[in-house]
Amino acid sequence: MGFLQSTFSLLIGTGCGIYIAQNYNVPNIKLFMKGLMGEAKKLEESYKKPGDGKNKDSK
Secondary structure, three states: OHHHHHHHHHHHHHHHHHHHHHHOOOOOHHHHHHHHHHHHHHHHHHHOOOOOOOOOOOO
16 A cells, blocks of 8 residues: 555655646756855855865874
């Protein structure tokens, strides 16, 4: 019974997702995440200590 219930839930969710994607203006998550990662990299570079990237304490 658990397998059928899980499969039914998956099919309903897939069908609803397809309907929403076709009939509503859904933002492109891939482009949003790329922009967010670009901003995170800029922020990381602005807080990075100057140097060659090697730890001076370790030999």
